[in-house]
Amino acid sequence: MDNTFIRALDLKFPIIQAPMAGGATTSALVSAVSNQGALGMIGAGYLKPDDLRHQIKQVKSETNASFGVNLFVPEHYEIKEEQIEKSKRLIETYELLLNQQVGEPSLPNRETEMCIYEELIQVVLDENVPVCSFTFGIPSKETIQTFKRQGVFTIGTATNVSEAIAVESLGMDAVVVQGSEAGGHRGNFLCDSNESMIGLIALVPQVVDQVDIPVIAAGGIMDGRGLSSALCLGAEAVQMGTAFLTCKESGAHPVHQQAILLAKSEDIVTTKAFSGKDARGIENQFMKEMKEHEAVLPPFPVQNALTQNLRKLASQQKNPEFMSLWSGQGPTLAREETVEQLINRVANEAALILDRIRL
Amino acid sequence: MDNTFIRALDLKFPIIQAPMAGGATTSALVSAVSNQGALGMIGAGYLKPDDLRHQIKQVKSETNASFGVNLFVPEHYEIKEEQIEKSKRLIETYELLLNQQVGEPSLPNRETEMCIYEELIQVVLDENVPVCSFTFGIPSKETIQTFKRQGVFTIGTATNVSEAIAVESLGMDAVVVQGSEAGGHRGNFLCDSNESMIGLIALVPQVVDQVDIPVIAAGGIMDGRGLSSALCLGAEAVQMGTAFLTCKESGAHPVHQQAILLAKSEDIVTTKAFSGKDARGIENQFMKEMKEHEAVLPPFPVQNALTQNLRKLASQQKNPEFMSLWSGQGPTLAREETVEQLINRVANEAALILDRIRL
Structure with missing residues (x-):
C-alpha cells in the first residue's frame, strides 16, 4: 500500500494523536506518541x-520525531447582550450550587483573538514545528503559503465533502475527516453541524472520491478494528482522541478519564452548553438541564468564556456534573494503559485483521 | 475467516439486501439478489x-436460494386527539397545494395491527420462508420459539449495545446493527432515537464485544470499501439498502431513485414528519417546513397513516417535495445498475482491498 502520508512525515504507524485543546495534550503525551512512531499533536487552541x-x-x-500543533481558526460571531445576560444568570445558579462566589467572566474580543492566532502561527514558524493542523475553519491562503515555504x-479539518474540497483547494497537504462519531468540538465551517453529522463509513469513501490529498479518518476509532476499517475505507491514517x-x-x-472508562456509548451526546459550539461528550447534569436553552446561548467562544469559572470549580471539586467530559462514541473500548x-496494541491488532480477513 | 452467517444460509456473499418496506423490495429485486448469492429480503412492514x-x-x-421476510413489531403508542387534529390541518394545506380534495384518512388501530402481525407471522411459517427479521422492537419469546422449531x-435489529444484548437474550440467530448512517426508519426500541445515533465504526466493535451471535452491519455501506471495512470491524455481513x-x-x-443519484451527503437528514418515527432521507420542502412541528406530531404509525394520501398524491404527480425520499448517508456512491x-462490483472491490491493504 502506497501511503504518502506516513512517508511524508517519516512515521512508523498511520496514527495521529488528536490535538485535544484544554490540557490533555501534555508534552509527556505528545512526545510519547511521537517516540512510538505515531504523530503527537499539541492542542494549542x-x-x-x-x-x-x-x-x-x-x-x-x-x-x-515529527510532531505537530493544532490551531483554532478564529470565527466570526455576533455578540448579543441579552443572550450573554441570560446565559450568565443560568451559569450563576450552578456556580452557587458549587458554593462559590461568582466573579465577572472576561469576555473574548475578536481583535485580541486574531492577534493571538497570528502570534501562535509565528511561534509554530519560529520553532520549526514539522506539522500544523487547523480546525473550526480554514486559514488564509497567505498563511498556508508561508507554512509551505517553510x-x-x-x-485541515473537514466534516463533509464540501469542506474537504475547500481544504484541498487551499493547497493544504492532508485533510482530517471528522465523522459524527468524534468526541469534542465539531469542526464544521461551511454548513451547520446537523448537516455534517455523517458517519465515517459513509463519509470517508465519499471524500476520498473527491480529493487527491491524503484523508485522515477521525471519530470513534479506538482499536485495531477501527484502524483497519478506516484504511479499507480509503483513509491513509486515523486520528484518535478518546x-x-x-x-x-x-x-x-x-x-474525566474515569467517566470515559465507565461510560456506555448511549451516554455520549452532543451539546452546545459548555462552549456555544456543538461538541460530543458524556451527558451530565449541566448538559441535560441546559438542553432547552441551547438555541439562545451565545456562540463560541463567548459561551466558552462564560462557563470557564464553572468548569474550573467543578474540576477542583472533582464534580463530573459540571465538567466538559468530551468523548467519542466508543468509550467502552477505552483502556487505562x-x-x-x-x-502497539492498535497496530498489531490492525495488522492481524488485515492479514486474516478475506472475502 | 470463519463466517457462521454465510454458512448457515448457504450464501456466496456476506450481503443482505435491506428489507425496505413501501414497495422497493419487489419480487424481481429479492429474487435477483438471492440468485446472485446474497440474501434478498421482502420488506413486509x-x-x-x-x-x-x-x-x-x-x-x-x-x-x-435463501431469502427472507422482515416484519415490523407493533409498538405501544398513545393517541392524542389534539395532536391528530393539528397534524391533519398541517397536512391538508399540502394536499391542497397539490390541488387535491382531501379524503378522511383511516387511522390505525393497535388491535387490528396485532392481528395482521400474527397473520404475517403465520404466512412466513406456512410458506417455510428460510429467514425472518424483525425491526421496531423484538418479538415475543413464544414467536421466536415457534420460528426456531421450524x-x-x-x-433482530438493534441500534445500540443494549438492544443487541436484548436480541441475543431472546435467542435470535443474528443481529443487524443499524448505524446512524442508515437510511429509512430508525430501529431503536429500548432508548430514544438520539441515544442511538451511533456511527458504525464505533458501534460494531462495541456490539461484537458484547454478543456472541453474528453481527450484521447496516448503514451507509455502498461499495467494497464499506463491506471490507465492516468485516474488519468484526461484522460477519452487511445489510445494504440505498x-x-x-x-x-x-x-x-x-x-426517488433520481433524487438519490443527485443527492449529496449533506442533503440527508432525519425527520419525524412522514411517519411520526425518526427516519433518514433527502431533505425536501415537507421535511423542512414540518421541522418546527415535530415535537407535537402523533407517533408512528398514526402520522404515517395521516400522510399516506399526501405521499400517494406526490408520487402520482412525480413531486419529490412531498415524497419520503429515504436514503442513507452515502448517496454519492449510488449507481444505476x-x-x-x-x-459483483461490491464483492470484487472488497476482495481486492482485503488482498492489498497491509499495515
Missing part, C-alpha cells in the same frame, strides 16, 4: 503564545 | 397477509 513556545521546546527536548506539513485521553501520559482530569501499549 | 403470501410464492418461483433463521434502491430491479419510484453488477 486555548494556549497563549508563550505557553505554546514553552511546550514546543519541551516536546523537542523529549523527542526527535516546509511545514499543513492539515483512546489517548485515558492513557497514563494524558493530561486529562482523572475524573501507556501510550506505548495503546499504539 | 406495510403488507397485508395475502399480499405477502403472493409475493413469497412469486419469489419462490424465481429462485431456489428452523427459520431469525434476525445501494439496492437505485438498481434496475428495485421497485422504488423513479423520482443491475443487482448482478452491484453485487
